[in-house]
Amino acid sequence: MKRPKHLNFLWDVFVLAATSFGGPQVHWALFLRRLVHEKQYLTEDELFEIQALCSVLPGPTSTQMITAIGLKRGGASLAYMTLLLWITPAVFIMTLAAYGMTYLRNRDLVQFVLPVGVGLILQAGWLMARKVIKSWMYVWILVFTIAVGILFATPYVFPLVLVLGGIISSFNFREFPRQNKHKMIIPWANFHLFWGVFVFLVLLGETTDYFPFHLLENFYRNGSLVFGGGQVLAPVLYTEFVDFKGLIRPDDYLTGMALSQSLPGPIFALTSYLGVLLMKDYGIFGQLAGSVIGALGIFLPGTFLIFFVFRIWGQLKQYRFIRASLAGIQAASVGLTGVAVYTFVYPMIQKGDGVSIALVIFTFLVAQTERVPAIALFSAALLAGYVLS
Template sequence: MLPYLTPVKPVRRIRYLIFLKDVLILSLTTFGGPQVHLAMLYERFVQKRRYLTESELMELNALCQILPGPTSTQTITAVGFKIGGPNLAYITLLIWVLPAVSIMTAVGMGMFYLEQHNLSLRFARFIQPMAVGFLIVAGYRIGQKVIKDQVSLALAITAALVAYVFRSPVMTPVVIVAGGLVTALTYQKQERMEKKPLQVQWSNFFLWLGVLIGAAGLGAVTQSLPVRLFENFYRNGSLVFGGGQVLTPMLYNEFVAFKHYLTREEFLSGLGLVQALPGPVFCFASYIGALSMRDAGFTGQFWGSFVSTAGIFLPGTFLIFFVYRFWEQLKRYRVVRASLDGVNAASTGLTAAAAIVLFQPMAPHWPSVAVVLITMGVLLYTRIPPFVIVVGGLVAGVVL
C-alpha cells in the first residue's frame, strides 16, 4: 500500500464542502433567471474554482435546455454529479433550492394569514400587473430565440390559440408533444453527425416513470390532496420545457382555471414576488402548494409546500441523471435535435396564451394597464434587476 495515497479521501471531502459552500452562496445571490444564473455559475465554477472547463459547463447547460425541468437547477445539479456523483448532486439540489423554497412557503402561509384575518392586501396591488409584464417580456424574449421560420411561427400561434380556447391542463402536454412531432419530420435540415450505438443505463428512467405512474395511481385511489399535489407538480415538472416562464401557464391552467385551488389574484401576487428572489423560479410551486392546503392548518400548509416542491424538482433531476450518461451519443441523432424546435415554439405559444388570459381582466382598468406597460418598458430598456422592480412595486403599494 502506498502511504501517499491515504490523504485522498479527506482532500476530496474538503473539496466537496467547498463546492457546497459555493452552491449556497449562489443560491443567495443569483437573481434574474437562467441566463444570469449561467453567467454566475461560469464565474464561480469555471473561473474561480476550476471545477470544470468552460466547454464542459456550456455542454451541460445545453443538455439541460433540451430536457424538461428547471434549466439552472438541472445544470448546477449536473455539475455536482460530475464532481461527486449522485449523492453530492442531491445535496447540491437541496442547498440550491432551499432559500427560495423557504421564503415562498412563508409567503404562502403569510398570504393565507392576512386573508384569514381580513387584513388588507392592497400593498401588493401593483405586484399583480407587474407579474403580467414579466410574463409578456419573458414570452417575447423566448420567441425571439426560438421562432426562426414560418413553421415555428405557425406552431407558436396555433399553440396559443389552442391553449386560449381549451383551458385545460390536459391540453398542455398535447400541444408540446404535437409541436415536437411536427418539427421532427424536418430532421433532414439538421446537420448529419456520425452516430454510435446508444449504451443506455435505464435505472433513472424507470425511477422517473415509476414515480409518475405510482403517484397518479395512488392519488386516484386515495384522493389524498397531498398525493394529488405531488402528482400534479411531478407531471408538470416532467413536461415543461423552457424554464419558469413556460411553467407559469401550466400552473395557472391547473391550479387556478381548472381546480380553483388559488384565486387569480393570489397566483399573480406569488408570481410577482418570486421574481424578487434568488434561485429558481420553479420555487413558485412551494407557494402554490402551501395555499392549496390552507384549510389543513399550519402543518398541512407545510406539507403542501413540501410535496409540491419535491414534485416539481424531482423529474428534472431523475432525467438529467438518466440522459447525462449517454448524452454524447443521443445528441448525434438529427430527429432529436429537430424535435426541440417544435417543443420550444409550442412553449412560446403557451406563454403568450397565459399572458393574454391574465391581462384580460386588467384591460378595463387603466392603472393596471399602466403598471404592465411600465414594467415591460423597464425590463426591455433598462438594466434594473427584476427584484429591484418588485421591491419598488411593494414600496409604492404601501406608500400609495
C-alpha cells in the same frame, strides 16, 4: 485553504433563488444572463437544449432546468444541492406566510405585482424569440401555438403543441451533420423510481385513511401530471382543494397564490403554503410536516424525470431529427409565453384596468434596457401596494 469545488456555482444558484421573480419564462432569461453570459457555466446552445428538454416534461420547468445544469456540471450530488438551494427561500417564505395568514389577508399589497410579472414574462419571451426564431417555419410554429393556446385554454394542450412543434422542425434534419451512432444504453433507475413512487402512493392512499399520506399522493400526482409551470398548477390545485374537497377557504388560497407569484424562485413552492393550511389540525409540528410534504410531493417527480431524461440526452442527440426538433420545441415555448401574457392581460383589458396595462408596458420597456434588476421592479410594486393599501 482550498476553496470547495462548485462553491461559486452554488452561490450563484442561491442568488438566483433569492432574486428570480416572475415565473419560469423570466427564470429562463435570468439563467441566460447570469449562468451563461456572466459566469459561462454553460453555453447558450446548451441552455436552449435544457430548456427545450424540460419544456416537454411535466413538473416545475425552471426547477428542472437549474437541476439539470447542476447535474451537467457536477453529477447527482451537485444536482441535489442545486435543487435544495433553489427551492429553499421560496418554501421557507411560503411556510411562514401560511403560519401568519391573519396578517396576509389584504391582497391589495400585491395588486401591482402581477402587471410587473407579466411585463417581465413578455420581455423574456421577446428575448427568447430573437434568439430561436430563425426562419418562417418557426414563425408559423409560434403563431400556431399562440392560436391553439388561446382557443383551447387547457393544460393538456401545452405538451401537445410542444411535441408538434418538435415534429414539424424535425423535417429539417438534413441541415444537421451526421454523427457516428452508438448503441443506446438507458439507465432506467430514475424512471422506475418516478413511476414506482407514483404507484406506491396511489395504493397507499387507497388502503389507509391517514391524511398526510393522502396529501403526499395529491401533491406527487399533480407534480407528475401538470405541464406548463406554476401558472397552470395554481388553478388545478384550486379546483382540487377549494372547489372539489373544500379543505381550504377561497380567500386563503388566493392570498397564497398571489404571494407565490410575487416571490423569487419556483411558483410550485405554493404547495408548502397549502401543506401548512391543510395540516392545521395536526398542531404546529404537523403543519411544518405539511410544508415538507408539499415540497417533496411537488418537486420529486420532476426531479426523477429530469435525472432520467438528461442522462440519455447525449445519446439521443446522435440522431439528426432529434437535434432538429429542438428549434421547433423552442419556438413553441415562445408561443406558450405569448399565451401566458394573453391569459393575464385579457382580464385587464376586460376590466378596463389601464393602470395595470400601462404597468405591463412600462415594465417591458424598462426590462429591455437590462439596467434595472427584476428584484427592484418587484420591490417597487410591493412598496406601491403597501402605500396605497
